[in-house]
Amino acid sequence: MEKRGILLVVSGFSGAGKGTLMKELLRRYENYALSVSATTRKPREGEEEGREYFFKTREEFEQMIAEGQLIEYACYVGNYYGTPKAYVEQQLEQGQDVILEIEIQGARKVKERFPDTVLLFVSPPGAEELKRRLTKRGTESPEVIENRLKRAVEEAEGIEDYDYFVINDDLEACAEHVHQIVRCEHSRTLRCGELLHDIREELKAFSK
Amino acid sequence: MEKRGILLVVSGFSGAGKGTLMKELLRRYENYALSVSATTRKPREGEEEGREYFFKTREEFEQMIAEGQLIEYACYVGNYYGTPKAYVEQQLEQGQDVILEIEIQGARKVKERFPDTVLLFVSPPGAEELKRRLTKRGTESPEVIENRLKRAVEEAEGIEDYDYFVINDDLEACAEHVHQIVRCEHSRTLRCGELLHDIREELKAFSK
Numbered sequence A, B: 001m002e003k004r005g006i007l008l009v010v011s012g013f014s015g016a017g018k019g020t021l022m023k024e025l026l027r028r029y030e031n032y033a034l035s036v037s038a039t040t041r042k043p044r045e046g047e048e049e050g051r052e053y054f055f056k057t058r059e060e061f062e063q064m065i066a067e068g069q070l071i072e073y074a075c076y077v078g079n080y081y082g083t084p085k086a087y088v089e090q091q092l093e094q095g096q097d098v099i100l101e102i103e104i105q106g107a108r109k110v111k112e113r114f115p116d117t118v119l120l121f122v123s124p125p126g127a128e129e130l131k132r133r134l135t136k137r138g139t140e141s142p143e144v145i146e147n148r149l150k151r152a153v154e155e156a157e158g159i160e161d162y163d164y165f166v167i168n169d170d171l172e173a174c175a176e177h178v179h180q181i182v183r184c185e186h187s188r189t190l191r192c193g194e195l196l197h198d199i200r201e202e203l204k205a206f207s208k
Helices: A018-028 A058-066 A085-093 A104-113 A127-136 A142-156 A171-185 A193-207 B018-028 B058-066 B085-093 B104-113 B127-136 B142-156 B171-185 B193-207
Strands: A007-012 A032-034 A037-039 A053-055 A070-076 A079-084 A097-101 A118-123 A164-167 B007-012 B032-034 B037-039 B053-055 B070-076 B079-084 B097-101 B118-123 B164-167
Touching: A007 A018, A007 A104, A018 A032, A018 A097, A018 A171, A037 A058, A058 A070, A058 A079, A070 A085, A070 A104, A079 A085, A085 A097, A104 A118, A118 A171, A127 A142, A127 B193, A142 B193, A164 A171, A171 B171, A193 B127, A193 B142, B007 B018, B007 B104, B018 B032, B018 B097, B018 B171, B037 B058, B058 B070, B058 B079, B070 B085, B070 B104, B079 B085, B085 B097, B104 B118, B118 B171, B127 B142, B164 B171
Parallel strands: A007 A097, A007 A118, A032 A097, A037 A053, A118 A164, B007 B097, B007 B118, B032 B097, B037 B053, B118 B164
Antiparallel strands: A037 A079, A070 A079, B037 B079, B070 B079
């Protein structure tokens, strides 16, 4: 039997480079699976069903809620976003470490329901760099950037709810560090139940 | 100011290779300092004051207890063993990660007094290998080996009190893994208080 995977929730300031970091993790290591969210938002150009999102009607989504098929869900700007449980469970069972990129409210809900989830918060090296990254994108108005910064202030208040805080300065170094965090989490005694059981049985057999 | 170091308590089955593992950590990485215990036991040949132990008389040791100079202490086979607090504190302040090799009762006491201590348990790959290692030493009688095995059964019952459980199969790989555990522990939000404070202040200044 495969050792059960770890559910890793990743949040971070807008502009912290979470998306690129996740892609780098998936590119470099084989033990990760990215959770795919369900949403009622319309697909944008280039988005593909089952890759970026599972696109659902409002009725379908509300049925998933009613049937307890979602680990967490939330409503943003009139649309539902949520994490289908079945896919995550299946990957964890197979020993894959599953990455879930969600916001702080969702992260808290997941940790409540699944206390052995690892919560990780990603940040640029400082507020100056965060502002630079937000501005460099060039796709957003000053008001949007302003709002994101204000939101970052609020998000920063919740970081203590996370288990780990990592600085995304150098992409490769950060991916390697996050990977090590997951590897080391696998060595937590609370995740070694079966192994400990086996060693105890062996020891008892010998000492008789 | 240096970031405060981590106190790492290492325990493990007799024959798990803790001593060799600690030496390898100290040889490979510069961030570790080994805590030196005080004891009332007589020095053995080749042992040096302040290297293996601080050798104390019973009166001196009991005064250290009375003055609260020890993080933990215990009595084995008529002799006191304990961890002087001053040296550990000084190293942690300087940003060194301090390794403390003690047994399970001591480990529990340290964790109670200093909850942010990291407790690590080291094991050989299995009971068979543990027995082989105990026997290979060739310096102990069958009765001593037998007793150690029985003790291992008891120790195994307490492993869940530790944060991490690592298998010492390959020495270099194990040292690297333990080093990563300490590195990743430095990224725990509970150890990032100052950094989080600074980022919050910066963000607030920007969003005004």
